[in-house]
Amino acid sequence: MGYKTKQGGLIFGLLEKYSDRHLTAEEICGMLKAEGTSVGTATVYRNLEKLVSEGKVRRYRLEEGESACYQYMGDVECHEHFHLKCINCGVVIHLECDYLDEINGHLLEHHGFNLDRTKIVLYGECAECRKGRRNEAD
Amino acid sequence: MGYKTKQGGLIFGLLEKYSDRHLTAEEICGMLKAEGTSVGTATVYRNLEKLVSEGKVRRYRLEEGESACYQYMGDVECHEHFHLKCINCGVVIHLECDYLDEINGHLLEHHGFNLDRTKIVLYGECAECRKGRRNEAD
DNA sequence: TTGCGTGCAAAGGTTTTGCATGGCA
DNA sequence: TGCCATGCAAAACCTTTGCACGCAA
DSSP: OOOOOHHHHHHHHHHHHTTTSOEEHHHHHHHHHHTTOOOOHHHHHHHHHHHHHTTSEEEEOSSTTSOOEEEEOOSSSTTOOEEEEETTTOOEEEEOOHHHHHHHHHHHHHHOOEEOGGGOEEEEEOHHHHHHOOSOOO | OOOOOHHHHHHHHHHHHTTTSOEEHHHHHHHHHHTTOOOOHHHHHHHHHHHHHTTSEEEEOSSTTSOOEEEEOOSSSTTOOEEEEETTTOOEEEEOOHHHHHHHHHHHHHHOOEEOGGGOEEEEEOHHHHHHOOSOOO
C-alpha cells in the first residue's frame, strides 16, 4: 500500500539531510520551494503523517499553540533523546542522558507503562536563566 | 490590578470543584451554559490565561492538535503529578510517584535545569494495552 | 466616575478535507 | 489501466483580538 512519489522522496530526503534538528511543516514547504521543487502544503502534511505512523519520523510540539516539529529518526535509538525547553528564554536543549534511561525501567516495572521517548518535552528553567536571570520578562 | 467579576468567580469555582481532573475551555463554556450562567468564550479564555499566569491553574496539552487542559492547583505541591498518556487507548493516568521526584534533582544537579512539573505529559503504552492488546487499532 | 472586564463577531494560525487531476505500478 | 498521490482552495479547529458596552471599585 502506497506508491513511491517524487514529493514523498523530497520530503523524506530533507528530513534525513537535517536529521540533527527538527523541521516544521512550514519550513519544509519553504525549503522545497526555495529549491525550485515546490510541494503543496496538504501533500507535505499527508507525507509527514505517513512517515510518523511508519515510525520513520517523529513529531512533537514544543510550544503550546505553535507548529508541530518533525525530525528524522534513523534506525537507531540514539535519537531518542529528551527535550528540555526553557519556559523563560525559550531555548531548547536536546538532552541525551543515561540517567533518564532509568525512567523507562521504573515506569515499566512499577507502573506497567512502556514509555515512548520520542515525544518527550520537559519544561522548566535552563541553567543560563537560573544563573543570570537574563530575559527576566517573557 | 484586576477587578473581581461574577464570570471570573464562576470559572475559578468550576475548576476548584473539579480539582481532581482537568477541564478544557470548551467544557467550561458548556458546563456554565448548562447551569444557566453562560460566559462568553473569549472571557473564559481570558480568565484562564490570567489564572495560569497567577499560578492558580495549570495548563497543558495532552494531544498534539487538541484543546488545552486546565486544572486547579490548590496551594500545595501534591497536585504536581505527572501525566501518562497511552498512545494506544488514549487513557490518561494521573501519576504521583516519589521516584519521579528524583528527576527534578537530577536535572537540577547535572544539567542545571529547574523542571516545571506542572506541564509534564509522558507518552507511551499503558499496562492494560500492553497486557491485553485490546484496542489494537487506533 | 474611571477603566477594566465582558460579549459578540471576526480574524488568526495550523492542520485537515473535498474534489478533480496527475502519476506510479 | 487502476488506483493512490497531488494540488488547490475551502473548511475545520482552537484560540486571540477589536470594539462598544456594562459593571466593579
